[in-house]
Amino acid sequence: MLHNKVEEVKSREDLIKFLLHLRKDLQTKGNAWENITLKDYLEAMEAWVEDMDGYYLNTNQPIPKQPSWKTIADILYAATMYE
Template identity: 65%
Template sequence: MELNEKIGSVKNREDLIRFIFHLRTDLQNNREKWGNVTLDDYLEAMEGWISEMDRFYLNSNQPIPNQPSWKTIADILYASSMYE
C-alpha cells in the first residue's frame, strides 16, 4: 500500500503513530522523491499547506475540517513532504 493510501486508514492516535512511522521510513528509503527533506523546508511547506488546505478538501470532494482529526494531521504531515 502506498503512503498516500495509508492516510485513509488513520482514525485514531495509534493509526497516526503507525502512519508517522511509515512516513519516516519513506523519507529514509525515498528521499529523492520528497520535495522537502530539511526540517526548515518541511515546516515551511506545512505552514503553506495548512493555509491552503481548504482548496485540497474542496478539490477532492471532502468536507473542510472545522476541527482537525487524526486523519487531518496525517494529511498535513504527508502533504508537507512535497508541498511547494
C-alpha cells in the first residue's frame, strides 16, 4: 500500500524509492487517483501544503518546522487524492 511507503521515508534514498512506488502506482492504479493530470496534481499539492497543519494535527503528529524527506513524501502522496 502506497500510504505505508510514505511512513518508510527517512532519507533521500528512501524518497527515491518512494518516487518509484508513486510512479508505478500511477501506472497501475491511476484511475484511482483523484489528480492524474499534472495541472490537477500541482493544484492539489499547492492546496495540501497550504492546509497541511490540519493533517498533522488530526493525525497527532508534530507540525514540521522544516520539511524532512518524509514531509516531501507526505506532500507528493497527498496530491494524488487531495481536492
